[in-house]
Amino acid sequence: MLRGVSRTLTEFRREAGHPLERYRLVVLLDYPQHVDEQLHRQxxxxxxxxxxAGVSFIIATTPGTEGKPDWWKPNELDGLGNTLKDNGKQLVWPAHAQFDVTIPETDAAALARNVDDLVLQAASASAPKVPFERVQHLDARWDESSADRLRFAVGLAGPSVAEITLGDEREQRHNVLITGAVGQGKSNLLKVIIHSLGQRYSPDELELYLLDFKEGVTLFPLAPTPGSPDYLLHARVLGLESDRDFGLAVLRHVEAEFARRAKLFRPYGDSISRYRAAVPEARMPRIVIVVDEFHMLFDPNDKTAEAAAQLLEAIARRGRSYGVHLILASQTVSGISALMTREGGIFAQFPIRLALKNAAQESYATLGQGNDAAARLRVRGEAVLNLDYGHVDGNRQVVVAAADDQELAQLRHQWWLASRETTPPPLVFDGSRLIRASDAMDTIRGLRARARDGSSAVALVGYPIDVTGQPFGVQLGAEPGRNLAILGAGEPGGSDLELEPTNNAIGVLQTAALSLALQHPEGDAEFTSIEALDDATFERNEHHLWLTAMERLGYxxxxxxxxELPTYLQELAGELETREADAPPRYLFGYGLDRVTALDTPDMFAHKPSEDLQQILRTGPAKRLHLLGWWANAATFRSHIGYAGEGFIDALLMLRLDQGTVQDLLSPFITWHIRDNRGLLADRTQLPEPTTIIPFAPLTAREASVLERADWQA
Structure with a gap:
């Protein structure tokens, strides 16, 4: 480490201005017991x-040669340092005979307490603070090209800045693996990497796909918010509290980018650097995917985990040609090693390893068997940087720069001011955020414009978990079966304590109705609300806001x-016999249909109201009448629609239904588990397979106001 710059570690630390490395003390007691001559000579x-070099020894040995090996020379160590000798009466310091040497009496219990205090202090100690601007110059912005490589700083290795290079065709290092125990500075390290890249490369040179599989705290400041409209210009996707489905969608999106780039690169060679050299005016940024706590993609070990492993492996292996690089960070990789170490596995594609302080097992998993350097780090903020697949000879100890949040926020704001007019905000995915009708206003405007051309109306039901940012809808044409059934509990238990309405079943029906209504600019559609729920549920989910909004919008x-429902269904079924196929569209919205027990009660002629419901489902769509209904109980739903009735409902949205019930309704091969703010949408004619979505939540007063005040004629 000294490399001839300084004669001693003390001088080296003094010149650097901060305590690089650390002093080491080796204590050898009862020397030379259990030591052979060869080891002694070493x-x-x-x-x-x-x-x-900062390594000192204390060697304690008994006087004389009794019990010592034959090769032992009693005074051989005297010339190598200071010697203290016990003459039987007192300690003597031969080099300073005029001094009396006294060892004070020490209380063992007090000594133990002092040691315990020192252990606690050492455990919470941090590395010396290295300012971000010391490793990343801030006087020049976006002055580097990513045509041939990417470079970024992480901290100091001795007095030198520790930099990492990705994409260089000569060095062939393209991906980074980062590990570190809780509280050891992994989030800080990721912020340093992101902002070092952002300072060096413009958004035309670099795009970032950032995913966080924990709380999302690290990435939240990079997204636009009502109180802070600026955002990280380089970010194309920000996954806050990402779930596995979204992570998978992002990886699929990036893999699809390979095909697009391959077509562009083919006439000029097989890599981004050759393409950039041949077409210098083209915009072709390198892509860096940063995934924090990536091990969550593999928990549980199911089809999603297997798909994620295959995609990550493909991106890590093929990404170098297309300018795509992975930075994977996690507290642990040892638990997923078995999954990832098959032939050609992903870790073989990660020559760059950055290991913060961790357990020995994690050090081995990150750096390689026998390399416990990460376990021997002593303070938070230190890391082992290894550019050689974790080979022990490639270890470099680094003090990671300190990412001051306020300073980085100012830096991002400067970037934003420089290029906000030409760089759109990122797609922000927050897996826990409730989505409501106003989120889909742009899509509703598009559907409204399309409706003027005679297209079938579409009932919006939620957002897919992907990177398109476009909501899913159920197309309600004249084909048989174009109805929608929502099945399962709409809200979690205890949701009556929520501050905002959260019933997804109610929210989907409300948003579906609003989106359908606005696709009838002439106001010729009819809307009916079948209300079988109790007043408390409607009040908790502010159902009156939807009714008022529909009326104010002209519907x-x-x-x-x-x-009233049995009589209403009987009358409606009778009307269908004479209803014209081009009659004004009519939409029925059923709230809590499983609560209408009278539907299974026969009259004096043995006729059940459920038979009228089945007639409406069977013949309604061809005559522009569609039912969108919610049954919390799947068994009641099946009873209501009768034998083979599922054939007259193409679209099913599963909310809080157990996997067994979902498999009975769809397929025994479906994997599904109940999650808040998630649904499983199946549409026999529109979707190739059931798809997880984020269903809409009910209107709030703010949402209703936004919809009512919008200029829908524009």
């Missing part, structure tokens, strides 16, 4: 040269109560 030059809703 020790002598270490003792002689160690002090200059008043006819309301049918639970007691």
């Amino acid at each position: 020790l002598l030059p270490l003792v002689k040269a160690g002090a200059d 008043p809703v006819h309301r049918v109560g639970r007691g």
Whole structure:
């Protein structure tokens, strides 16, 4: 480490201005017991040269030669340092005979307490603070090209800046693996990497796909928010509290980018550097995918985990040609090693390893068997940088720069001011955020414009977990089966304590109705609300806001109560016999249909109201009448629609249904588990396979106001 710059570690630290490396003390008791002559000869030059390198020895041996090996020379160590001798009466320091040497009496319990205090202090110690601007110059912005490589700084290795290079065709290092125990500075390290890249490369040279599989705290400041409209210009995707489905969608999106780039590169060679050299005016940024806590993609070990492993492996292996690089960070990789170490596995594609302080097992998993350097780090903020697949000879100890959040925020704001007009904000995915009707206003405007050309209306039901940012809808054409059934509990238990309405079933029906209504600019559609829920549920989910919004938008809703429903269905089924196929569209929205027990009660002629419901489902779509209904109980749903009735409902949205019930309704091969703010949408004619979505939540007063005040004629 000294490399001839300084004669001693002390001088080296003084010149650097901060305590690089650390002093080491080696204590050998009862020397030379259990030491052979060869080991002794190896020790002598270490003792002689160690002090200059900051390594000191205390060697304790008994006087004389009794019990010593034949090769032992009692005074051989005297010339290598200071010697204290016990003459039987007192300690003597031969080099300073005029001094009396006294060892004070020490209380063992007090000594133990002092040691315990020191252990606690050492465990919480941090590395010396290295300012970010010391490793990344801030006087020049976006002055580097990514045509041939990417470079970024992470901290100091001795007095030198520790930099990492990705994409260089000569060095062939393209991906980075980062590990570190909780509280050891992994989030800080990721912020340093992101902002070092952002300072060096413009958004035309670099695009970032950032995913966080924990709380999302690290990435949240990089997204636009109502209180802070600026955002990280380089970010194309920000996954805050990402779930596995979204992570998979991002990886698929990036893999698809390979095909697009391959077509562009083919006439000029097989790599981004050759393409950039041949077409210098083209915009072709390198892509860096940063995934924090990436091990969550593999928990549990199911089809999603297998798909994620295959995609990561493909991106890591093929990404170098297309300018795509991976930075994977996690507290642990040992638990997924078995999954990732098959032939040609992903870790073989990660020559660059950055290991913060961790357990020995994790050090081995990150750096390689026998390389426990990460376990021997002593303070938070230190890391082992290895550019050789974790080979022990490639270890470099680094003090990671300190990422001051306020300073980095100012830096991002400067970038934003420089290029906000030409760089769109990122797609921000927050897996826990409730989505509501106003989020889909742009899509509704597009559907409204398309409706003027005679296209079938589309009922919006939620957002897919992907990077398109476009909501899913159920197309309600004249084909048989174009109805929608929502099945399962709409809200989690105890949601009556929520501050905002959260019933997804109610939210989907409300948003579906609003989106359908606005696709009828002439106001010729009819809307009916079948209300079988209790007043408390409607009040908790502010159902009145939807009714008022529909009326103010010019689409008043006819309301049918639970007691009126059997008669209403009978009349409606009768009307269908004479209803014209080009009659004005009519939409029925059923809230809590499983609560209408009278549907299975026969009258004096043995006729059940559920038979009228089945007739509506069977013949309604061809005559522009569609039912969108919610049954919390799947068994009641099946009873209501009757034998083979599922054939007249193409679209099913599963909310809080157990996997067994979902498999009975769809397929025994479906994998599904109940999650808040998630649904499984199946559409027999529109979707190739059931798809997980984020269903809409009910309107709030703010949402209703936004929709009512919008200029829908524009």
